[in-house]
Every structure is written in C-alpha cells, then in structure tokens.
Amino acid sequence: MKKENQSNGLIWAVVFAIGAIMLIWSMSTSRTGQVWVTPVEHAFTETGVDEDGNAQWASIDAADATVGDIEWTTYSVVPDSQLTPELMESGTVSLSWSRTIGLWLAAIFTLFILSFLVGDNPAYKFAEAMVVGTSAGYVMVIGLWDVFVPNLLGKLMPGLVQSFALPGIEGSHQEFWWLYFIPAILIVMLLFQLMPSGGWISRWPIAFFIGITAGYRMIGYVEADLVAQIKAGIEPLVAFNGDGGFALWPTVNAFLLTIATLAAMVYFFFSIEHKGLVGKTARVGIWFLMITFGASFGYTVMGRIALLAARLEFLFGKWLHFIPSHIDFSFAAHLDWIILLQLM
Amino acid sequence: MKRLVPLIIAICAGFVLIIANFIPYAQEWGSTAQEWFNILAVGAMVLGGGNLIKLHLMKVSAKNKGWGYSVVTIGCFFATLVIGLSKMGVHPNPIYPDYDWSGYYLEEGSGLWWIYEHMVVPLTSMMFAMLAFYVATAAFRAFRAKNTEATLLLVTAGIVLLGRTYAGVWLFGWLPESMEWLRFDNLTVWIMDIPNTAGTRAITIGIALGVVATSLRILLGVDRSYLGQD
Numbered sequence: 001m002k003k004e005n006q007s008n009g010l011i012w013a014v015v016f017a018i019g020a021i022m023l024i025w026s027m028s029t030s031r032t033g034q035v036w037v038t039p040v041e042h043a044f045t046e047t048g049v050d051e052d053g054n055a056q057w058a059s060i061d062a063a064d065a066t067v068g069d070i071e072w073t074t075y076s077v078v079p080d081s082q083l084t085p086e087l088m089e090s091g092t093v094s095l096s097w098s099r100t101i102g103l104w105l106a107a108i109f110t111l112f113i114l115s116f117l118v119g120d121n122p123a124y125k126f127a128e129a130m131v132v133g134t135s136a137g138y139v140m141v142i143g144l145w146d147v148f149v150p151n152l153l154g155k156l157m158p159g160l161v162q163s164f165a166l167p168g169i170e171g172s173h174q175e176f177w178w179l180y181f182i183p184a185i186l187i188v189m190l191l192f193q194l195m196p197s198g199g200w201i202s203r204w205p206i207a208f209f210i211g212i213t214a215g216y217r218m219i220g221y222v223e224a225d226l227v228a229q230i231k232a233g234i235e236p237l238v239a240f241n242g243d244g245g246f247a248l249w250p251t252v253n254a255f256l257l258t259i260a261t262l263a264a265m266v267y268f269f270f271s272i273e274h275k276g277l278v279g280k281t282a283r284v285g286i287w288f289l290m291i292t293f294g295a296s297f298g299y300t301v302m303g304r305i306a307l308l309a310a311r312l313e314f315l316f317g318k319w320l321h322f323i324p325s326h327i328d329f330s331f332a333a334h335l336d337w338i339i340l341l342q343l344m
Numbered sequence: 345m346k347r348l349v350p351l352i353i354a355i356c357a358g359f360v361l362i363i364a365n366f367i368p369y370a371q372e373w374g375s376t377a378q379e380w381f382n383i384l385a386v387g388a389m390v391l392g393g394g395n396l397i398k399l400h401l402m403k404v405s406a407k408n409k410g411w412g413y414s415v416v417t418i419g420c421f422f423a424t425l426v427i428g429l430s431k432m433g434v435h436p437n438p439i440y441p442d443y444d445w446s447g448y449y450l451e452e453g454s455g456l457w458w459i460y461e462h463m464v465v466p467l468t469s470m471m472f473a474m475l476a477f478y479v480a481t482a483a484f485r486a487f488r489a490k491n492t493e494a495t496l497l498l499v500t501a502g503i504v505l506l507g508r509t510y511a512g513v514w515l516f517g518w519l520p521e522s523m524e525w526l527r528f529d530n531l532t533v534w535i536m537d538i539p540n541t542a543g544t545r546a547i548t549i550g551i552a553l554g555v556v557a558t559s560l561r562i563l564l565g566v567d568r569s570y571l572g573q574d
Contacts, residue, residue: 133420141428211357260542292543298504
C-alpha cells in the first residue's frame with residue numbers, strides 16, 4: 001500500500017512538473033489562456049405604439065442614440081488567428097477577464113477529472129461535487145424558463161408573465177385556463193414526497209406520470225418501433241440493377257438481413273424450448289446479436305474517444321495554444337485513432 | 345383513497361392519450377395531457393433538486409466523511425439556480441428592448457452561459473471521455489475468444505473500432521481495388537448495414553412488444569407496483 005502511494009506520488013510529481021514546464025513555455029511564447037473580445041454596440045429607439053399600447057422599437061446605429069433610447073454592449077470573441085499585435089495595440093479589442101478566468105477554470109476542471117486516472121483524489125471529488133451541483137441547477141433553470149413559466153404561469157397569470165418575461169404572449173386568459181390549476185396542484189402534491197409522513201399524497205401525480213407514460217409509450221413504440229421496423233424489414237429479396245440485370249450482392253445482403261432478423265427474433269422467443277431446428281436457428285440468432293453488441297461496443301468506445309480527443313484539443317489548442325491557429329487541421333479527427341492505438 | 349384514486353388517475357390519463365390518437369375530437373385532450381406531463385416533469389425536477397439539497401444538508405449537519413464536498417454541491421446548485429433564474433447578464437430581447445427580462449436565459453456572455461461553457465461542458469464531457477479508458481481496459485481484461493459468440497463480438501468490435509478511424513483506412517490502403525471490400529472502413533459499413541441492422545431490428549421489436557405489454561398491464565390495472573405497499 002505504501003509502495004503504491006509512493007509511486008502515485010511520483011506519477012503526480014512528474015505530471016505536475018511536465019504541466020508546469022509546458023505552461024511556462026506556452027505563456028512565454030503565446031497568449032496562453034487569454035480570451036480577447038471586441039465590443040458590439042446595440043441601440044434601440046422608440047418608433048411608436050401598437051394597437052395594444054405596447055411600445056414599438058427599432059434598431060439604430062449606436063452613434064445616433066440619444067437620451068431615452070436603450071443601449072447595451074455585447075462582446076464577440078476575436079479568433080486567435082486574427083489577433084495581431086497591431087490590433088491589440090489599436091484598442092479596438094480588449095482582454096475579457098470573465099472569459100479568460102472561465103477558460104482557465106474549464107482547463108483546471110478538465111485536469112481535475114483526468115486526475116482520476118491516477119486514483120481517487122480530492123481534486124476529482126471536488127470536480128465531481130461541482131458536476132452534480134451545477135448540472136442539477138442548470139437542468140432546473142431550463143425546465144423553469146422553458147416549461148414552467150410559459151406553460152403554467154403563462155396560462156394562470158398571463159398578464160403578469162407578459163409584463164415581466166414574455167412580452168410576446170397573449171396577456172389575457174385563454175379558454176379553460178382554470179384547468180391548469182390541476183398540474184399546479186399536482187406539483188404541490190408531488191413535493192409531499194419530501195415530507196416524512198404524507199408521501200402517499202405524491203402518489204396522485206406519480207400515477208398521472210405513470211399513466212401518461214404508459215399511454216404515450218405504448219402508442220409511440222407501436223408506431224415508431226414495432227410497425228416501422230416490421231415495415232422496414234419487408235423488402236424484396238431479389239435485387240436488380242438499374243438496367244434490369246440480376247444484382248448478386250444486394251440479393252445476398254437482402255437474404256442475409258431477413259434471415260438474420262428472423263433468427264435473432266427466434267432467440268427472443270422463450271415460449272418454446274430452444275431445441276432442434278428452433279435451437280439451431282436461435283444459435284444463429286445469437287451470433288448476429290453478438291455482432292450487434294460488438295458493433296455497439298465499438299461505436300460507444302469511439303464516441304468516448306472522440307470526446308476525449310475534443311477535450312485534449314481544448315487543452316492543447318484553445319488553452320495552451322500548442323496547436324497553431326493558422327493551421328486548418330482537425331486535431332480531434334487525427335488524434336482519436338492515435339489514442340485508440342495507444343489504448344489497444 | 346390512497347390506492348383507488350391514483351389507480352383511476354393512471355388509467356384515465358393513459359387511455360386519454362391512446363384515445364387521442366384515434367378520435368380527432370380528442371386530439372386536443374392528448375396535447376393538453378402531454379403539456380401537463382411536461383409541467384409535472386418540471387415539478388419532478390424541483391423535487392429532485394429538493395431531494396439533493398436535503399441529502400447533502402443531512403450529510404453536512406452530521407459532519408459525515410466528505411461533508412465539504414456536499415457544501416460544494418449545495419453552493420454550486422444554488423449559485424447556478426440564482427444566476428439562471430435571475431437571468432444574470434442577459435440583455436433584453438431586441439424585439440422588446442424595454443422588457444429587461446425578455447432575453448434568452450442562455451445568451452452568450454450571460455451568467456448561466458458562463459457556467460454552462462466553463463463548468464458544465466468541460467466537467468461532463470471529460471467525465472464521459474474518461475469512460476474511453478475504462479471501457480477499453482475492461483474490454484482488454486474481459487474479452488477472450490473462448491467460443492464462437494465471444495470471438496464474433498471481439499472481431500466485430502475490433503473492426504468497427506479501427507474502421508471508424510483513419511487507422512482503418514491507413515492499415516488497408518494497399519489492398520487492390522478488387523479487394524477493397526476487405527478494408528476495415530468498408531467492412532464497418534457492411535457490418536452496420538446488414539448484421540447490425542438485423543440484430544438491432546430484432547432487439548427493437550422485442551423492446552416494443554415489452555413496452556406494449558407493460559403499458560397494457562398498467563392501464564388495465566394489473567400492474568399496481570407504482571402504488572406502493574400500504
């Protein structure tokens with residue numbers, strides 16, 4: 001155990017030393033981890049009032065803006081390839097501290113997660129805790145702004161929602177708007193799940209969930225999977241070329257596809273014993289299923305490797321600037337097979 | 345009351361959606377039920393958030409091992425929530441510039457965008473990327489060509505892995521045109537088109553039949569496991 005800790009420490013020391021050297025070298029030779037932006041001015045002037053009494057606005061040049069007009073500034077990132085010393089000195093671009101800090105944090109968090117390869121450690125646990133917190137908060141914000149506000153609050157209190165967040169919606173109640181009190185009440189009932197005694201109250205909304213899911217899935221799966229797949233499987237077994245001649249390989253493939261599908265389905269048919277002809281067919285079915293699982297495995301690994309390549313591209317390109325920006329080179333596309341060969 | 349009402353709710357909700365597919369007059373009911381479902385799903389997200397906070401607060405108050413990480417989770421959760429809900433750094437919608445809160449919550453440069461770009465994306469994508477190492481090493485340890493089935497799985501995985509990269513093209517680039525079909529990239533396309541399609545089709549049909557059977561059990565009140573014990 002002690003020996004293992006020592007070797008882990010050594011690995012860490014080497015990794016940190018290499019990282020520090022690369023970082024110092026990169027910072028001394030390029031704009032490592034810097035994000036430069038250029039301001040974009042926006043200005044709007046009131047042009048009149050529509051029939052509902054709402055002000056109408058038109059976009060104008062920021063230089064023409066006067067008192068009473070609305071103005072704000074957004075910032076666009078200047079690509080590294082366009083960031084020349086002359087441009088930086090001209091004052092039209094500026095260093096964005098918020099984006100620069102963000103870039104460094106993103107790089108550090110990426111390294112924190114990567115550190116798990118050496119073993120479980122506080123940096124990884126810290127990053128893991130952040131993933132849980134930010135992801136949960138992010139998903140909740142999306143749900144509240146995309147669904148809760150327009151679809152529930154917008155139906156129950158359209159005037160209020162229109163006045164502060166969604167000026168484009170109808171400001172008056174729709175027909176049968178009061179029906180939306182039902183999901184509102186169901187949400188309150190759902191929250192009773194957090195109470196120590198009263199959890200049974202949440203069964204009503206859960207039952208609603210289950211019922212809707214059952215109905216929706218049943219129709220959806222019958223339409224999109226069962227019927228669609230059977231329909232897609234009913235294809236001519238004999239194929240012909242464009243000139244009407246017999247096409248050997250497409251015919252072989254069509255036969256193979258049909259036989260393989262039927263054989264794989266026989267394997268899933270457990271109501272009869274897999275003996276004799278059924279057993280042999282099921283065996284062939286297993287072979288095709290194994291090929292499917294192998295292909296799925298290969299695809300999954302490749303997907304993960306592509307993600308890893310993208311993260312390494314971020315670290316070595318966007319952060320450390322080791323990949324020259326003037327080279328039009330998809331690093332990730334070439335890196336993935338190098339990583340794959342390394343892993344193998 | 346505790347079991348009968350939820351049972352009726354589940355059956356009615358499910359059948360409303362099914363009926364909505366067959367009776368044009370009831371189509372509106374189906375879309376309303378789905379809208380309610382989406383609203384309730386947000387309620388479930390709030391419940392999930394509440395549960396997360398409850399669990400981590402309990403961990404912090406009991407000073408369990410690693411309670412400091414729970415503080416980080418709670419802090420990040422509330423920070424993201426407050427920044428996102430208050431639309432911090434979001435400019436108004438250019439069509440309605442006089443409405444401060446009319447802008448898109450994930451606008452570039454806003455607070456939530458900053459969190460998404462610099463925290464959520466690098467952390468989650470790196471976590472998934474890490475699986476590349478573990479899946480590959482686990483496969484190396486577990487995959488053994490012991491029988492026909494295992495050999496087929498192993499060979500297919502190898503061909504697809506190499507066939508989807510430049511390595512597949514590069515390794516067999518020397519093959520003459522008549523044998524081009526043996527190149528790993530071409531073999532991968534054939535595997536995906538024929539045997540993989542067949543296997544996936546059989547699995548998909550099996551899943552669909554399973555879902556239909558399970559849904560019917562729920563809608564007919566045969567499966568009541570979701571109602572709990574008491």
